[in-house]
Amino acid sequence: MKLQKVYFPFLLTLAIPMSFVLLLSLLGVSKTFDRKLSDALFASLPTHYKMSDQIVIIDIDEQSIAKHADDPELGQWPWKRTVYPTLLSYVNILAPPKLTIIDIMFTERSDRDFALVEANQTIGKVSHAANFRSDISTIVNPLIEQNAKRFLIDLPADSPFPKYGSASLPIGEIFTTAPFLHVVNVISDSDGILRRFAPTMKWGNRHFPTLALRAFGETESVITAELEDGTLIVRSGEKERRLPIGKDGMVRAYFYTEAELRAIPRYSAAGIIESLNQLSSGAVEDPNKLTVPPDVFENKIVLIGTSAAATHDDVVTPFGLFPGVIAQAVFASNTIQGHTLRELPQYWGFLFTIIVLSLGTLILFYSQVHWLRNIFPILAVALFLGTFYTLYRLDLILPPTSFILSFPISYLIGFAYLTYTEGKDKRKFNSILRNLVDPGVVSQALDDMEALKRGGEWEITAFFSDVAGFSSISEELSASDLARLLNEYLSAMTDILKANSGTLDKYIGDAIVGIYGAPIQFPNHPSLACKSALEMLTRIKDLRKVWIEKMDYTESARKMKFRIGLNCGPAKVGFMGTDSLASYTMMGDTVNLASRLEAAAKDYGVDILVSESIEAACREEYHFRFLDRIRVKGKDAPVKIYGLICKKNEATPELLQGETIYQKSFLAYTEQRWEEAIRGFEQSFSFFGEKDVAAQMLIERCQVLFKEPPPGVWDGVFTRTSK
Template identity: 30%
Template sequence: MTEGKKESRKSGQRPGKVLRGVLLGLFALCVAFGFHGFGWLTTLENKSWDLRVKTGMDPGKASDEIVLILLDQNSLDWAADTLGLSWPWPREIYGAVASFCRRTGARSLGFDVIYSESSAYGVADDTFFGNELARFGRTANAVVLGTKSGQGRSWPSHLDRQRFPLEGMDLIPAIEPGKTGAFTGITLPVPEVAKSSAVLCNVNIASDPDGIYRKVPLFSRFRSQALPSLGLGVYLAAHPGAKAGLFMERGQLRMAVNGMIVPIDDRGRAALNYRGPSGSHAIYSAAWVIQSELQAREGVALPKETLRIFRDKYVLFGFSAPGLFDIHSTPVDSQFPGVEIHATLLENLLSGDFIRETPLWAALLFSGVLVVCCGVFTAFYTRALPMFSLITLFLFLPVGAGFAAYAAGIWLPVALPLTAVVITIALALIVNYATEGRQRRFIKNAFHHYLSPHVIDQILMDPDRLRLGGERRTLSIFFSDLESFTTVSESMDPEALTRFLNRYLTAMTDIIHSHGGTIDKYEGDAIIAFWNAPLDTPDHAERAVRAALDCQETLAKMRPAFQEQTGHAVRMRIGLNTGVAVVGNLGSDTRFDYTMIGDAVNLAARLESANKQFGTYTMISGDTRRAAGNTAVYRPLGKIRVKGKGKAVPIFEPMGKETYVSRQTVISAFETGLTLYDEGRFKEAAEVFSKIAKEDPAAAAYADACRRFTREPPKDWNGVWHMLTK
C-alpha cells in the first residue's frame, strides 16, 4: 500500500476518533466536577497538598524578623522549682516578658494567651500587667470569638470600636452569604489588659475538617466589628497607622494591608506558605526571657547581644508545653504550636508570598484541556506499550503540574484533574475494548489460518496497518506442487494419504509463516502463498526466495521418511513471481477468503508448471530476481513466454552458495550453451548442452530443443522459449 493511501485512510478515521476522545474527556470532567461539588475530592486534594508542602518546604527561608517566646515544659519546671509558682502563673510574669521586649527594642509583641479571668493573685496583678503593656504600647492580645460560646454578645462600650478599621466590609455578604457570617459571641481579656492593648485579635481559628491547619483567616467579624488574627495584629501593633481594606480583583476577594495584597477566599482565609516544621523561626524559652528581665531589674548588666536580641523583631508569645493544649497539626508537622501558625501568617504577610489559590474556572480549564488531550490520544494509541505510556504521562501531568505550581506559590487543584483523567482513562479502556476488541476478534478469526501468530500479533498491535478490502499491492507470490502427486495418491489409502499431506503441509506452512508469508489456500498438495499483504513487508521478495530454498531443504531432509511412507521420492516444484496483484477479502457477502488475483498471480502458477519442462524444482521470474537482491545465487534459465501472454519473462533458478560452488562447472557450461542458444547457434549450443545433459536436466531440455531447431530453424528468432501448455 502506498504511503498516500495509508495516510488517506488514517485521515478518514481521525475525525471520529478525535470526536470520541473529546466527548469522553468532557464527560469525565463533568463527572469529576460533580464529585468536587459533593465534596468527595476534598480529602484527596488536601492530602495531595500536604505532600506538596512537605516536599517543597524550605526552613531556610524563614524570616529573621520574627521570633517566638515559647512557654515550654522546661519553663514550667523552672518556675515551679525556682520561683515556687504553680500553673497558672501570675500576670506579672507576663509583664516581665513585655518589659524585656520593650527593653530589647522589639517592634511589637503578640500574646497567644487568653486573659479572660481575673488573676488569682488579685487585681493588683492584672493592673501590673496592664501597666507593662501600656508602657510598651505595641502589643496585641487575644480574644475568642464564637457563635454559641462567649461571655459577651456586644462590643464593650469602654473599648474603641475602630482599633482595626477594615474598609470594604460590605463586600463580604456579596460574596456568599452565610459562609462569612459574623460571630455573635466574644470572650475578651480583663479590662486592664484589653484597654492597654494596641490591637485585640481573634485567636479562635478553625482547622480544616481533618484537623489540619492549611488556611487561616486574616480577620473575623464580631457582628459589625472586624478583628484581625494574631499574626496580622502583631503587624498592626507595630504599624499603628496601617490601613486595611477589601476589594475585588477579577472576581476574587483580596485584602490590602498597607499596600500589601493578600489573596483570600470567601471566608477571609489565606492559604499559608509554611516554611518548615516547628522550630523554623528563632525560638527562645520563656524561662530565659523572664530570668534575663529579672536580672536586669536587679541591676545585673545584660550582655550587649542580649540587649539587642529582639531589636526590630516581631515577637510572639505562646505555649508549646504539652499540658497546655496548644499543639496542632499542619501540613508540615503534626506537633505545631498554635503561636507558630500565627507567626507563619505574619511571615507570609511580610514576604508577600501567601499561597495563591487557582480560581475554579482556571482549574476547570486546565482539567478540561488535560482530559480532552487524554481522551484523544488514548483513542489513537491503543497498543499496550503506547497506552501504558500515555496512562503514566496523563496521571503524572496533574500531579507534576501541582508540584510545579506550588514551587511558584500557587495552589493548583490536583484531585479534580487527576480524577477526571482516571475516569477518562477508564472510559477509554472500556470503549477501546468494546471497539478494538471486536476488531481484534475479527482479525484473529479471519487470519489465523493464513498468517503466523507473530504477524497476527503485529496486526493486533496496529490494526490501522490492515486493510481488508481489495487493494492493489506489489506481492511476491509462491506456488508449489508435488511432483507426480496423482501417482502417489493412487498408491495410498485415504487415511495414510491424509496423514502424509498434513505432515507435509504443516512443515511447509511453518516455513512460510516463519518468513512472514501469508497462506492464500491449499489445493490438494498445492500451496499458494504471498508476501507483502496484509502487512507491508519491504523485503518481501527476499523472504519469498529464502522460504522457497528452506522448503526444498526441509523436504530433502524429510524425503527418506516420506519415501518409506509413500513408496515414492517426494519432490516439490516451486514458482515465484513478484508483481502487482489485487489482494483482499474476495467472495460473496456470506463467504469470502483473503486471496489475490491478477496476471502476476497467473505467472507464478505458470512458472511452477514450467519446472516440468526444464527439469528444475524452483523457478523465479526476473522481477523476483531483481527485488530479492543477493539473497541467493541465481542461475539464468533463459526467457520464456507463457501461454496466453505476449511478453517474454526472464527466469532463474535460485540456489544456496554451497550448491552453486559444487555445480559451478556444470552451471558455467550451461551459461555458455545458453548464450549460443540466444544467438541462434543451435548446433554449437546442442553440443555444449549434450555434454552436461546427464548431470543437468535443464541442459538436457535445451539440448533437445537445439537439435529440433537445427532441423527446423525458427523464423524471427529472439531466444524465447515458448510454453505451449499451462
C-alpha cells in the same frame, strides 16, 4: 454512523471521568480533596519562599513549666500574671522589639492584674489576645464598646469574613489600657487541618485584626483596609499588602517547609527568667553572655506563646501537629511578606483536565505514532506537574483533583476501548487457538509467528502422562462413553497444566504431552511441573469419587490411574508446522528421557517418576523417594530416578525412616551384598507395605544376581531394554 464513530471516543474518555469529578464537586467533597492533594504536592515540590526572619517566639514550654512548678511567684500552670511584665520588661529594656504580641488569653480576673496594666502603660508596644465565640451576646458593656472602637478596622458590614456573636476580651483594665488588640481564633478546614487564616474577624458587624494582621501593622494604631474583587488591600503607614481571600474571607497560607517551621527562633521562657536572675545577681555582666541575649529580640516581632502539653494549644498543620503559636507565626510571616496563595476556582482544574483528556484521546485513537500512546501518560503527568508548579510559583493553586482522578480513568477506558475495537480479528483467531494451546503461546503466536517458527534451545521441563491400562478400559466402553471419559479426564488435567503456566504440546490418545518453561521462560519451571503433577493426582482422586457415586462408566474406568514422567534440561522448542496448521512442540534427549520415565513408572509402582535433574532443582520444596539408577534405551549415561511423593513439609517420620532403610539396602545391592540387600528391602515393607513394587522388584533382581552374579566390573546400574 460516521459522526458516531468520530465522537464516541471523546464521549467515552471525557464524559465518564468528568461526570465522576462533577459528582464529587456536587457532593461538596472535591474541595477537601483539592486541599489534601495540594498539601502533598507542596511537600514534594521545591519551596520558593523563606520564613520571615523578623519573627521570634518566647515559648512557655515543658521545661519552663516543670522548672518553675514549685516557684511561689509563678506556681503551676497557668502562671501568675506577674511573670508576663517580667518577660516584657526583659525584651523591651535592652533591645526593644517592634511589637510584642501575646498569644495567651487574660479573660479571668486576678489579684496580679495591676502588673500587666502597668506594663501596658509603661512599655506600650504590646498587643493582647481576644477570642471570639459563636454564642450570641445580648448586652455589650458601654465601657467595652467605647474602648473597642480604637481597635476596629473600617470595612463594610456585609464583608465575607468570619462572624461571631460574642467575644472573650482581656479582663478589666488590661483591656482598657491595652495598646493593641488582636484576635487569636483559628479555623481548621473540614478535614481538621489548619491551612487558612482570616486577616480580620467580625464581632457582630465590627471588624478586628487577627494576630497576622496585627503583626503586619506593627505599632501603627490605624490599619486601613478595602475589598476589591476577591482581594483585601490593607495599609499600615506606608506599607500595603494585597491578600487574596476566598468566598468565606479566608486566606490560603504558605506553610513553607517542616524544617523551617521547626527552625523558627524559639526561646524558652525559663531561659529569659534565668537571664534576669543572672543580671540581678551580677553573675553575668555582659548581656551577650546571658542564657538568652536580649539583642535576639531587637527590632523583631515577638510572639509570646505556649508549646507545653498542659496548655492544650496544638493545631494540625499540613506538616502534622504543631503548637498554635507556630501556626500564628506562619500566618504573621505570610502577611508581613505577602506569602499567601490564591485557590483558583474549580473550573480551572476542569478546563485543564478537559484539554489534557482531549489531547490524550486524539493520540490514542487518531495518532499513527504508536509509541506516543505509551509515553503520553508520562507526558501528561509532567505537563500537570509543570503547570501546577508554575502556578504555585505565581502563588496560585490549580485544583488538582479533577486531573488526578480523571486522567487514569480516561486513559484506562480509552485503552480498553481501543483494544476492543482493534482486536476483533485477532480475537477470532485467538478463540480457536486457546482451545488447543496455552494462552501464553497464543499471545506470542499472534505477536510474532515467525519468531515462534524459528524456535530456540533452552532449559525446559518435559511432561508426559499416560493412563494405565487404557486399552482395556476402551474395549469395555461404547464409543460415546469413551469420548465422554476422555473429554472429562483430559479437560481436568489440561486445566491444571495451563493453570501452572504449562504449555500443551499434544494429546496422543489418552496421553498428555506438556512443556514447562516455553515459550515463556519461567526460571521455576521444574517446580511448576511438580506442582501440576501432584495437583493432577488429587484431581483424579476427586474424579474417581464422582464416578463411583454416580456409578458411571465401568469398574475399570472408575479405578482409572495414570503415570507421569518429568525431566528437565536443554531442548529445542518452537512453533512448527505451516501457517494454517502448526503446533508448539519440543525435541531432544531431555524430552526422550521424560517419555522413558513415564513408561518406567509402571515398573516401580509410582504415579510420578522424575529424573535426578528434577530432584536437584526441587528438593528444597518437594519430597522425593530415591528408587534406582538406570540406563534408558538409546542412552549410555546412567540416571538416578526418584518418585515424587509430596511437598517437603508433608513428609512423615515413618516415610523418611523407610526411605533410609531402602537407600542402605540399595547401597548393599550396588556392592553385591545380595543377602543383606534382600533383608533390607524386606524390612522396608513395614514402612511402604508388602505391595511396594520398587522394593519387590529389587529383591527379585537381587535373587537373580545372587544366582548369576554380573560379570566383570559392575556399576550397579540397571539397563532398561524397552521404551
